[in-house]
Amino acid sequence: MNSAEQPMITLHHLNNSRSQRILWLLEELAVEYKIEFYERDKKTVLAPESLKAVHALGKSPVITDDSTGITLAESGAIIEYLIEHYGKQLKPELSTEDYWQYQYWMHFSEGSLMPPMVMNLVLTKMTQSPMPFFIKPVAKMLASKIIDGYSGPIVKNALAYIESHLAKNTWFCGNQLTGADIQMSFPLEASVARGLINENMPHTLAYVKRFQALPTYQAGLKKGGDYDYA
Template sequence: MITVHHLNNSRSQRVLWLLEELGLPYDIVRYERDPKTMLAPPELRKVHPLGKSPVVTTDEGLVLAESGAIIETLIERHGQGRLAPAAGSAEALRYRYWLHYAEGSAMPPLLLKLIFDRIESSKMPFFVKPVARMIAGKAKAGFVAPNLKTHLDFMEGELGQGAWFAGPEFTGADIQMSFPLEAARARGGLDASRPRLMAWLERIHARPAYRRALERGGPYGLLS
């Protein structure tokens, strides 16, 4: 049996979605973020030394971390030809690219925006607040926002080549890309000005497996 160590409002939601797409049975062990720090609880370190989610374990003693590695491994072992393009095809190259792009390129500017947003809204001594807000505002305007625009424009253009990121068929790359694009919709400026990305979000949210994963995983803050 596969067990997903599931942290609320985290990347582990897409692992639940993958398992629903594959039709595999699984158990969930739930963890809640610290409401002040928003960090994972220390109990997760008992499962994996980094103490982050997602982590997947199996009855055979396998421990898998990192969303891309989990998605790739589960599809290789259980996909039976589903959710990944044929090896050696042009779509397979795109599939691998987007599996890595999601965390390697798309997420860093979104994380920086989250950090600087929190700096602007955090409580601090009154004499520090103006300086902190000025630095955060300049960083967002001069670096973070331009980078977000570049990436969103790039992804919008790439979806002009097909309905899904790896080509004409839905794959694990779309599952991997869900977290950065839902984060971009929630706090990164993704809106109706990029209709292909918005239509892609509508398509993934309409998938029955996606809806089942939400029911099992519980409230998902990126959608609120």
Template sequence: MLTVHHLNNSRSQRVLWMLEELGIPYELKRYERDRNTMLAPPELRAVHPLGKSPVITDGAQTIAESGAILEYLVDRYGEGRFSPPHGASPERVRFNYWMHYAEGSAMPPLLLKLVALRIGSAKMPFFVKPIGRRIAQTMQTSFIDPQLKLHFGYIESELAKSEWFAGDTFSAADVQMSFPLEAGSQRAGAKSLPHVRAFLERIHARPAYQRALERGGRYDLAG
């Protein structure tokens, strides 16, 4: 039985979604973040040395990293669905690009934004607070926010060309891109962009997405 080691409010939600789209049975093992640090619990290190989620086990295989997991699931269980055929077609090139872009380019400025927000609101001695907040604000205005504007402007223009990232057909690339767009809608105002907003509405309306929410539990980024 395939097992998903699922951390609440994390990237592993899109793994559940992919499994629901594929319609294959799986076991769900839940883990909760530490309420103070928001980090994954140490128990996950027994599954994978980095102790992070998502991780799946499928027989003797243990696979981490969202993109690698989604590609594995589609290649093994997709039966030709949810990805263009392997090769050099324009659709496959776009598919590969968005599968890597999601974590390689879109997520770093969003993570920096989260760090800056936490620095700005962190508890610290009163004489350090102004310095910490100034550093966080400078990070945001000089680098993070311009990068987010650049990336989400680019994503918006690409979604204006087609409803789905790899072309006219829904694919695992859309599942992979869901997390940065959901995070961007909360941290970077990306939901104000009409094509991004329409994409989020489309994916949130999918029955498989709804089933994944029911299995995975609370997922704040879906709001």
């Protein structure tokens, strides 16, 4: 705590979101922080406009750190920032093999895995939204063409690749928990919730259960409220 007994870090936390990663990390780093809560719109599931007052894009997570005056969005950037300032033990030594694994999975999570997952979700939601009855079959056909022919196989291949990696590794970067595990947690939890990861991917399923059982993960879960993926 600073002299005014106020936490210096604020996490702007949206329910059911990637922001859960940062809660877990803050607990893992054992730093003082406070949470500003934001609720998704029940209908559109979008973040409230008020989040735009913190960061122009209005997405979560965002942190502010009074000790440096920074406001930072993007989970990957936030994880790097917090580890750099508050706990280097969550990142492998520079230029080691584990370090490059760390870099790979940090980028892979939002750069390669989340985009096709989001595409699948948006297309599926689109076919479920109200539309004139004669459009619905066309919309459904187009959506399933894209999901079956493009985004679905990308996700499937990625998950199979992850399964083969976790068959040989306890954590994404070898034997220690790192920021890369925290960054990878969200797409994997979402994939379990969507039934894409199940007993057919025993190593990934065991991995998700392993990190969800960590006391620091559980503490973040308790503090964050609504989260459908744990």
